[in-house]
Amino acid sequence: MSTFKQHSVLPGFNLALGFTLLYLSLVVLIPLSAAFIRTAELNWPEFWATVTTPRVLASYRLTFGASFAAALTNAVFGLLVAWVLVRYHFPGKRVVDALIDLPFALPTAVAGIALTALYAGNGWIGRVLEPLGIKIAFTPLGVYVALTFIGLPFVVRTVQPVLEDIETELEEAAAMLGANRLQTFLRIIFPTIFPALMTGFALAFARAIGEYGSVIFIAGNMPMISEITPLLIITKLEQYDYTGATAIAVVMLVISFILLLIINLLQWWSRRRNALA
Amino acid sequence: MSIEIRHLSKQFGSFAALRDINLNIHSGELLALLGPSGSGKTTLLRVIAGLETADSGQVLFNNEDATSQPIQERQVGFVFQHYALFRNMTIFENVAFGLRVRPRQNRLRVQEIHERVTNLLKLVQLDWLADRYPHQLSGGQRQRIALARALAVEPKVLLLDEPFGALDAKVRKELRTWLRRLHDEMHITSIFVTHDQEEALEVSDRVVVMNEGCIEQIGTPDEVYERPANPFVYEFLGHVNLFHGRIHQGRAWIGDVEIDAPEHAEAEDLAAVAYVRPHDIEVDRVMNGESALPAQVVHILSVGPVVKLELVQKGNQNKNLIQVEISKERFRDLQLVKGDQVFIKPRRLDLFPHQLH
Numbered sequence: 001m002s003t004f005k006q007h008s009v010l011p012g013f014n015l016a017l018g019f020t021l022l023y024l025s026l027v028v029l030i031p032l033s034a035a036f037i038r039t040a041e042l043n044w045p046e047f048w049a050t051v052t053t054p055r056v057l058a059s060y061r062l063t064f065g066a067s068f069a070a071a072l073t074n075a076v077f078g079l080l081v082a083w084v085l086v087r088y089h090f091p092g093k094r095v096v097d098a099l100i101d102l103p104f105a106l107p108t109a110v111a112g113i114a115l116t117a118l119y120a121g122n123g124w125i126g127r128v129l130e131p132l133g134i135k136i137a138f139t140p141l142g143v144y145v146a147l148t149f150i151g152l153p154f155v156v157r158t159v160q161p162v163l164e165d166i167e168t169e170l171e172e173a174a175a176m177l178g179a180n181r182l183q184t185f186l187r188i189i190f191p192t193i194f195p196a197l198m199t200g201f202a203l204a205f206a207r208a209i210g211e212y213g214s215v216i217f218i219a220g221n222m223p224m225i226s227e228i229t230p231l232l233i234i235t236k237l238e239q240y241d242y243t244g245a246t247a248i249a250v251v252m253l254v255i256s257f258i259l260l261l262i263i264n265l266l267q268w269w270s271r272r273r274n275a276l277a
Numbered sequence: 278m279s280i281e282i283r284h285l286s287k288q289f290g291s292f293a294a295l296r297d298i299n300l301n302i303h304s305g306e307l308l309a310l311l312g313p314s315g316s317g318k319t320t321l322l323r324v325i326a327g328l329e330t331a332d333s334g335q336v337l338f339n340n341e342d343a344t345s346q347p348i349q350e351r352q353v354g355f356v357f358q359h360y361a362l363f364r365n366m367t368i369f370e371n372v373a374f375g376l377r378v379r380p381r382q383n384r385l386r387v388q389e390i391h392e393r394v395t396n397l398l399k400l401v402q403l404d405w406l407a408d409r410y411p412h413q414l415s416g417g418q419r420q421r422i423a424l425a426r427a428l429a430v431e432p433k434v435l436l437l438d439e440p441f442g443a444l445d446a447k448v449r450k451e452l453r454t455w456l457r458r459l460h461d462e463m464h465i466t467s468i469f470v471t472h473d474q475e476e477a478l479e480v481s482d483r484v485v486v487m488n489e490g491c492i493e494q495i496g497t498p499d500e501v502y503e504r505p506a507n508p509f510v511y512e513f514l515g516h517v518n519l520f521h522g523r524i525h526q527g528r529a530w531i532g533d534v535e536i537d538a539p540e541h542a543e544a545e546d547l548a549a550v551a552y553v554r555p556h557d558i559e560v561d562r563v564m565n566g567e568s569a570l571p572a573q574v575v576h577i578l579s580v581g582p583v584v585k586l587e588l589v590q591k592g593n594q595n596k597n598l599i600q601v602e603i604s605k606e607r608f609r610d611l612q613l614v615k616g617d618q619v620f621i622k623p624r625r626l627d628l629f630p631h632q633l634h
Contacts (some may be wrong), residue, residue, distance in 0.1 A: 169361040172328050175348045176355040177375035177430055187378070191365040 032253065038246040040196065050247045055223050056232060057083050061227040068210035070138055070147035075201045078155025079193070085156070086163045100157070103150050108213030115146055116218045136221030143228060146214040151204030158200035195271045201262040209256050278339050278433040278468050279304045279326065285334030287320055287490075295331065296490040305464040307457070309477035312487035313513070318470045319438055321487070326355050326436050338433070351434075354427030358439040360419040362411040368422055369407040372397055375430035394502040397425040399460075417448040424459075424598065437469035441476065453480050476512050480500060486510050508629050510550045518558070518599050520551040520623070521631075529628055532590075533568045537627050548631035553623040555602040560586065561620050562611060569620035572599060574613055584608040588621065 030113040039047065050056075085097055103111065119126045126137055136142050166189060174184040212230040219226040228254055236245035280302040287295040302308050310318040316365040323329040325336055327348040335344045336552045337445040343351060362371050370377075372394045376385055385393070398404035401421040411419055419474055420440060427435060440456070441449040457480050471477050477484050478498040481500045486501060486509075494506040521530035529535070531551055541549075561569065575598070576587035584607075588599040601621065603611075613619070 055354070167361065169357050169359065169365065173355065173361040173362075173426075173442040174374070174378075175355060176326065176328075176353060177426065178349045178379065179374070181376045182348065187374070188363055188365070 010189055035246045035249050035253065038243060039250045041243050044138050047247050051251045055227070055244050056229070056248060058224045059227050059229040059232050060251075060255070062143060062226065063209060063257075066140060066143045066228075067205055067211075070144055070151050070208050071201050071205035073144075073148050074151045074155045074204045075197055078157055078200060078204075079197060081152070082140055082156045082159040082163055086160060090148060106152050108150065108211065109217065111145060111149055112214035112217030115142075115149060115214065119218065120146060131161075137218055138222070138226065140219075140226050142218040142220065143215050143226060145169075146218050147208040147211055150211055150214055151208050154203035154207060155197070157201035158203065159193055159195050162196040163189075166192055170177075195267050198263060198267040198270065202260060202267070206256065206260060206265070209252070280338070280434065280466065280468075281335075281337040282321075282325070282382065282527075283337070284337040285324060285331050285557055287317075287324060287329065287331045293490045295324070296579075298334070298492060300466065300485065300492065300495070302466060304466055306461045306482045307467045307469070307480065309481035309484045310487060311467060311472070311474060311477040311484050313472060315489075316487040317490040318472075318485075318487045322436050322438055322468060322470050326353050326432075327351050328355075346414045346628045352430070352432050354430065354432035354435045354598070355485075356420070356423050356427050356435070356440050358442045359442075360411070360416075360423045362423060362426070364411050364418055366410075367407065368398070368403070368409050368411070368414070371396055371411065371422060372426045372429050393429065397429055400428075400563070401425045406432050415453055416444045420444065420452065421455075424456075428463075433466065435465050435467040437467065439469060439470050439472070441473075442471070449476070454481060455542040478514070486513060488513075505627065507553075508550065509553065511627065516555050516600050518553045518555065518601075519597065520553065520626075522549055522628075523547065524549045524628055524630070524631075531623070532570045533620060534570060536623070536626070539552045539632070541628060544630065549628045550631060551623065551626045551628050553583070553626045555600040556583075557623060557625040558599070558601045559624055560601055560603055560607075560611065560613075562617075566622075567573075572619055572621050574615055574617045574619060577613065577615060579605075579608065586613070588619065591618075 041048065077091070081100065085093065087099075116137055117123050119129075119142060121127070121130050121135075121137070123137070126135075127135060134141075136145055171184050171189055174188050179187070210230065212228075214232055215228050219231075221227050221229060221231055229248060233245045233248050233252075236242075236248065280300075280304075281301040282298055285295050285298040286293070296317075298317075298321060310321060312318045320329060324331045327343075327346065335342055338351070341404075350399070360478075363374065366374065373390055376390045376393065379385075379447075395404060396535045398407055401424060403418055403421055403425070403539055406414060406418065406422075411422070414422065424437075424440075436517075437456075441452050444452065446507075456469075457590070466534050469481070478501075481498065481515060484498055484501050485493065485495050488509050494501050494510045501510060502514050505514060511517050520531045522529055523546060524538055524544040525546045526544065527537070527539050529538040529541070529549060538544075541547075571591040572588040573591060574586055575589055578585040578587075582605055584605055586601040586603065588601060590599060599621070611619075
């Protein structure tokens with residue numbers, strides 16, 4: 001204990017650490033471990049058979065693939081939105097700024113219904129795209145659209161404050177030294193906002209993996225094609241197959257944890273490299 | 278490179294930052310733009326740099342119009358008050374930045390870049406910090422790196438915006454002597470902005486005193502200090518005492534003291550203000566000669582080679598303190614203590630008719 005506890009003028013290290021661990025246990029660790037304990041009722045071959053049926057594997061691919069694509073899209077366009085909100089002044093800017101948070105607040109089912117209505121074959125957007133051979137509602141593309149919708153605020157809200165903190169002097173200095181706008185962005189601005197962008201990406205990605213409400217409306221939920229893993233879990237629960245449901249949940253948990261860990265490591269590495277201490 | 282500024286004006290909303298500025302900067306000189314905040318000095322510097330566009334007027338580099346030339350092509354080095362170092366890069370990379378972003382066809386080879394950056398870091402005496410990051414350096418070190426970075430691209434003009442403004446007093450003094458020496462070695466046309474009159478007078482070849490978007494006076498440090506063109510310059514440069522009096526046909530009166538004022542031969546009984554530097558006032562215990570102003574000593578500061586006295590003029594409703602500086606020897610001869618009665622007489626003064634003030 002004494003090796004990592006440094007003397008500090010701020011009191012209450014023991015109390016604070018104890019409280020943190022208790023809270024984390026009650027809110028996160030105990031419920032999660034329940035999933036593992038429940039899964040342990042299965043023996044290994046049973047477990048493996050449950051989590052590797054073709055239908056389940058297809059759902060992993062869709063969930064993680066669409067989440068990743070959506071988070072990546074949001075990283076690009078969220079950065080763009082944040083940039084515009086920080087750098088430019090235009091009428092109605094405050095309204096636009098407030099709209100960004102809407103996907104946070106909207107019940108996801110509402111978002112799903114709204115998106116489905118828009119993208120279905122007779123919806124405003126679907127009507128235009130369908131003759132071109134692009135079907136969005138009730139396909140994996142629909143899953144991607146829904147996940148992009150709910151992930152946007154994460155990127156915008158993490159990048160925005162960092163972008164606001166960049167002094168215009170830095171860009172002026174770069175220009176005075178002969179750098180063009182692209183060089184200034186790539187060499188000065190991007191390295192500065194990269195850690196924040198990674199955080200936003202990770203949050204959007206994590207949120208998309210766990211998303212259920214908005215997706216099930218627009219996905220069509222066809223087995224092997226547009227069925228997401230959270231839906232499979234619900235299906236199993238409805239069939240009173242609790243152990244099967246928790247087994248899939250455990251796999252999701254482990255994969256999510258590993259992915260988030262990798263993103264965090266990347267972020268830590270880039271922060272160190274950029275020495276933003 | 279010489280710089281010429283013609284009829285430059287700039288407006289920020291309803292605020293006139295620059296009003297019809299005309300200025301010639303000689304090749305190789307170190308020029309100070311001096312003025313209070315809001316006087317337009319930084320705006321002028323930024324217009325020369327190309328960071329700001331003027332509403333009207335021209336900027337000429339070597340007699341060629343550069344008004345609409347892009348920043349990147351101006352060959353101007355700029356040093357910011359708050360350094361503006363790139364914090365995601367090492368000190369070495371900061372200095373090398375300007376060389377690395379050049380178009381491929383005229384970019385130096387890696388070896389040459391390395392050489393030049395190392396030389397510049399040696400020039401600013403910080404080559405041992407090459408691998409550090411900006412946040413690991415002190416303010417004075419950062420500003421020297423900022424200067425090295427600006428010099429790396431071999432600019433024809435060096436512009437410094439309050440370069441020492443964010444540093445503490447001791448580092449400031451060191452850096453400005455250092456800047457002066459550096460300029461004497463390199464002879465690059467340099468303009469620096471400051472609100473510190475001591476800094477401007479000490480470092481520059483010429484001083485441009487600015488106020489409310491206009492140039493009040495241009496001259497060598499001696500000229501602007503010894504012969505201020507108007508009351509503003511007088512009050513802005515160093516301490517000054519004000520005496521109210523009258524001028525009439527080439528004669529001036531301050532209380533009972535009568536002074537020759539040949540430059541005001543045309544004046545017909547005008548109210549006037551006399552400006553007198555603290556070291557241009559004679560102090561005596563007795564009325565010496567024809568006339569002097571009676572005063573009382575209220576404070577004595579005798580630290581250092583110069584003794585500073587604060588006096589109150591007698592029989593005057595104007596209770597302003599008069600600042601006087603006398604030598605230590607004179608102070609010993611007079612044996613002054615607080616509360617003593619003395620007589621004072623301006624040795625040299627400048628008169629300005631009242632309506633100007």
